[in-house]
Amino acid sequence: MATTVIPFGPQHPVLPEPVHLTLKVEDEIVKEAIPALGYVHRGLEKLCEIRDFNQMITVCERVCGICSMIHGACYSQSIEELMGIEIPDRAKLLRVIWSELHRMHSHLLWLGLFADAFGFEALFMQFWKIRERIMDINEATAGSRVIVSVNIIGGVRADLSPDQLRWILSELDIVEKEVRELQDTMMNDYTIKTRTVGIGVMTKAQAWELGAAGPTLRGSGVAQDMRQQGYGGYAFLDFEPVVETAGDCWARSTVRFREVLQSADLVRQAISKLPEGELAVKVKGNPPEGEVYHRVEQPRGECMYYIRGNGTKNLDRLRIRTPTFANIPPLLAMLPECELADVPVIVLSIDPCISCTER
Amino acid sequence: MLFTPTVVKNLLKKPATRKYPFEVREPFPKYRGELVIDIDRCIFCSSCERKCPSQCIAVDRDKGTWQCDPYACIYCGYCVDVCPVKCLSMKDVHRKPSTEKTEWIEQGTPPRHKKKETPKDAAPKGTAPVLDKSAAAAEEAAPAATEVAPEAKAEERPAAKDKKKDEKKGKK
């Protein structure tokens, strides 16, 4: 059988972002996939040499616009760990609230895009309509729809008033109700099941060995979520990772669907436990010499920051390992032996965030 | 088939669409929109310049200019937080799109320097070229406040300053 080479991307209608895959195809069956990255590479890790450590928060928030809050929180937590700062409990829980709101909107966004990938455009519109409520919460409470920019070293910049907390709770109830209405469609619809069940299967052992992260890992049956570490405000909350065992595209979408509901629950818990108090502590001096390794859970999985300070206001080294970077090797292992028509679905099932990957 | 109830529900409900350019929603008061400066209150301390993560602000203390590249600004609001005299603020509406890149230079009186710089000489330098460019841009959207204003500002500013001087004199 002759091999045909089909380029996938960089500009592809299914992918909002530029990534290129060279697919070697035999009779509509993909035999090999080779990625080509670098279309979004900016080189922001190097910026830590010319921006001071406070300004780097805004740069880190722009690693990825979808999970910007969590990048910012991860960076701030790393610097706080390096400098030995303990931030107020209220700031910790406020970070949790915004982080979980970000996770919700990211997952809803992904569920929409996923529906779009197999041609269910009405479902895409429905999910994005629900998502706008969360964007409104972000805009009203933090000042921007996407990049909320609430983190500072030592705490947070914005506060939530009791009125706003009540409003968030009522909006969350509406969001949860509307999401639950779509649960049956997403999990049991005949068309969706045909396009996702048994597609792109990855076993538990494979996922672990290839270093998959986040919902891709949990969809294969590994109960690992960085929030179990109890970093920041998660120490105050009850938390159980969401796990599915099938390891296919359906399992991964189900994990994300259930995580939307779980995040809503975490926001409620955080609001109920929100103590009164300061928003931030004063930070004096520069990050000392030393290194710090910090991991958080992003919507797409585990994100790792490695920071080396050198006693000046600029950092020596900032290394960001983002979840999609870890999920590309599993993707390369999933693609062979799938049908060409399933490629967009499988690529989207790892929730690719290319701007994260290439930084 | 399982999606049908949602479709029916959506069909019976009011449309979700916000008819944006025709009906503008009440903006959220906390929204970090367009950056504005009250140049008369600025003391040219350069705090905003140092703090800006995007390095888009340039303050010249000797000439008394405050310059910002609005197209590189990332609307983070750090300059607003750090400003000691609170002359910087952010509107709750976004900056309007334009068809030309314009420069944004504000001319104020530098502190302590006794050298009198009449705003009439200074205004054409920075703000006049902006004027005709933004005129083209302004025909569609509602006129952008800062760029279109210089004409008015150039006239207003001396008056404002005279008032202030008068006040000061009065106090003395």
Added chain:
Amino acid sequence: MKGKVIDVTLDNVVGEVMNMKNDGQRLVSFSTYNAGEGKIGILYHFDKALENTHLRLVADMDKPIPSVSGVYFSALLVENEIRDQWDVKFDGLVLDFNRTLLLDPEVTKVPLANNLKIGPKN
């Protein structure tokens, strides 16, 4: 830094990584830093049940470093990235992009190894 740090050398890095794999550890990623003049420090981060272990390798930048992508397939992207950012060669990379994973020929400076220029790619 959280977790245990084990120092390794060029000779035993692949063996140590192999031990880690046999122990059921998951490769999280590598981190690199400048470890003095002409030297690169590489940290191999591993994770098992949320416990971290790190292997620290300090090596010369001009000598090839043995690749661990034969042990952990997922190491290939990181090693290619290090190849891009530091111009460090890896021996036995499964899929070698030869400094084209992220960068194009227009970038003539090695980004993270300061003040180092490179010639055209071959």
Added chain:
Amino acid sequence: MFGSFIKKSRAKSPWIMHFDCGSCNGCDIEVLACLTPLYDVERFGIINVGNPKHADVLLVTGTVNHRNKKVLKNIYDQMPEPKAVIAIGACGLTGGVFREAYNVVGGVDKVIPVDVYVPGCPAKPEAIIDGVVAGLAKFAQKVEEAG
């Protein structure tokens, strides 16, 4: 007669294409949000297409780097005349916060001519709609000039 009909329809129902250069996804999802029920730019007769050969207006988000500037140029060249380009977000205008990074060339206007600049980081859907409306005016003018 037929020619004027096409001319009119072109200006009344422009097809847009969105290309993400190197954006952080912030502006990117805001552009997508414009297409969803709450903002719905299809009200203006706009259709989002995936093929540059069908497109009249190009929306570009994000910084330009050495690799994607070739893609951007290629896509721009494939679009039929007349065409309009709308650059969105601080990154698309100047490079934004990443201007000084080693792999960033700068704004979109360093590679292709830009008609409308939409500031913001990320630009709000409202701002993008304003930008698209301004871009359409410019596009209609270009169609008129092209005859």
